[in-house]
Amino acid sequence: VRLTDQQRQFLEAVQKACTDLVPDEAARRTLTADDTLLNAQSAFDLLASRDLLGVSLPVEDGGLGRTFTEECLLLEETSRKGVPIMAYSTALTAAQSYLKWGDRAQRQTIVESIRSGHQESVTFTEPGAGSDLAAAITAARPDGDDWVIDGRKTWISFAHIASHLLVLARTSSEGTRHEGLSLFMVPASTPGVRVEPIHTMGAHMVNDVYFSEVRVPSSSVVGELGQAWGHLARGLAVERVIIAAMCAGASARALDQLTRHVKSRVQFGAPLSKKQAVRHRIADLATEIAVLRAYVYDLAARIDDGLEDTLNTEASMAKLKGSEVFKHTALECVQLMGGYGYGSEFGMEQQLRTAVATTIYGGANEVQREIIGRGLGL
Numbered sequence: 001v002r003l004t005d006q007q008r009q010f011l012e013a014v015q016k017a018c019t020d021l022v023p024d025e026a027a028r029r030t031l032t033a034d035d036t037l038l039n040a041q042s043a044f045d046l047l048a049s050r051d052l053l054g055v056s057l058p059v060e061d062g063g064l065g066r067t068f069t070e071e072c073l074l075l076e077e078t079s080r081k082g083v084p085i086m087a088y089s090t091a092l093t094a095a096q097s098y099l100k101w102g103d104r105a106q107r108q109t110i111v112e113s114i115r116s117g118h119q120e121s122v123t124f125t126e127p128g129a130g131s132d133l134a135a136a137i138t139a140a141r142p143d144g145d146d147w148v149i150d151g152r153k154t155w156i157s158f159a160h161i162a163s164h165l166l167v168l169a170r171t172s173s174e175g176t177r178h179e180g181l182s183l184f185m186v187p188a189s190t191p192g193v194r195v196e197p198i199h200t201m202g203a204h205m206v207n208d209v210y211f212s213e214v215r216v217p218s219s220s221v222v223g224e225l226g227q228a229w230g231h232l233a234r235g236l237a238v239e240r241v242i243i244a245a246m247c248a249g250a251s252a253r254a255l256d257q258l259t260r261h262v263k264s265r266v267q268f269g270a271p272l273s274k275k276q277a278v279r280h281r282i283a284d285l286a287t288e289i290a291v292l293r294a295y296v297y298d299l300a301a302r303i304d305d306g307l308e309d310t311l312n313t314e315a316s317m318a319k320l321k322g323s324e325v326f327k328h329t330a331l332e333c334v335q336l337m338g339g340y341g342y343g344s345e346f347g348m349e350q351q352l353r354t355a356v357a358t359t360i361y362g363g364a365n366e367v368q369r370e371i372i373g374r375g376l377g378l
């Protein structure tokens with residue numbers, strides 16, 4: 001990846017922070033409480049204190065105003081080193097809607113929150129509205145100068161640690177089902193909001209969120225009332241590139257660990273790395289990751305050129321490829337590490353479980369294929 005001097009300096013600062021936070025595997029395991037935590041507030045605090053969060057968010061709203069390329073460098077590098085700040089990517093995703101459609105006060109609140117190491121949530125999915133988000137029935141009704149929200153959301157990443165929830169709610173039942181949806185910025189501490197963890201095959205990430213007579217002022221509406229569908233259609237490209245950048249870093253992390261393992265693990269009188277069959281599989285993985293990275297940074301450069309609204313198809317390709325590369329890499333690493341891949345102590349099985357989720361969230365990969373198909377005119 002070709003970087004400017006400024007971007008290279010930024011990357012060095014990120015690498016230094018990663019090394020300070022995670023000097024070795026033992027430190028990483030302590031920070032993540034043995035892979036049971038995806039986020040450590042101390043990691044957010046250190047990155048915030050070094051001005052390394054809110055990288056691509058605009059200066060006028062309180063962000064660092066750097067390039068999206070640098071944002072991807074941060075996402076990739078922290079994933080590669082296993083720095084537990086997974087909620088950062090969710091917060092960045094939430095920020096895209098606020099930045100595009102929010103008013104100045106909303107933008108500044110969210111950017112300040114992210115830059116200082118706090119979390120933000122995207123609160124869209126419902127029990128009856130997953131891939132088919134337009135089926136959402138969580139409703140907001142006007143009451144005086146306020147809106148009152150009732151309903152239930154599910155699979156909401158990091159709602160348990162978020163400062164605000166960006167809630168998709170139905171404000172009108174007239175028109176098509178894509179009409180009458182609106183976005184709200186709801187402080188997570190608002191009375192009537194209840195967050196309950198969902199147990200999964202991975203660490204605690206997702207939650208059910210219940211809204212019972214949740215009253216918010218009219219200034220909480222993000223963007224135009226009833227226009228959420230159109231608002232969301234834009235901005236999703238960035239989310240998918242964010243996921244792809246993380247997947248590139250996470251895949252590289254698994255491969256780094258596998259490479260160390262096969263060099264030191266002796267069977268049949270020689271390290272496993274001396275077996276051609278093993279080497280070739282690792283060469284294939286390294287090649288896949290290199291191609292993924294090149295694509296991520298190509299898209300990042302185009303986002304930096306202001307072309308994000310033209311990247312719908314490509315961003316879906318990046319998300320699809322990134323998550324499939326990550327899942328395949330993690331599965332191969334488990335296999336090639338044998339019992340040491342399967343055992344929890346060595347951390348690879350945890351990476352496989354993390355990888356599986358990336359093929360589902362941010363839009364299931366089958367839905368990404370549909371978007372790509374449409375982009376191809378099919």
Ligand SMILES: Cc1cc2nc3c(=O)[nH]c(=O)nc-3n(C[C@H](O)[C@H](O)[C@H](O)COP(=O)(O)OP(=O)(O)OC[C@H]3O[C@@H](n4cnc5c(N)ncnc54)[C@H](O)[C@@H]3O)c2cc1C
Pocket residue numbers: 090121122123124125129130131132154155156157158205206357360361362363364365366367370
């Ligand atoms: C770990 C995790 C984190 C998440 N974080 C968030 C979050 O922060 N905020 C949020 O709002 N949501 C979040 N989600 C929800 C996520 O976006 C949905 O799970 C996803 O969109 C799929 O919806 P669903 O689970 O209801 O599956 P369904 O819509 O029921 O789909 C099930 C499966 O059917 C297939 N399928 C669905 N539609 C099609 C189609 N049109 N063509 C072909 N195949 C299809 C796919 O294989 C899909 O995986 C998260 C989910 C997970 C697992």
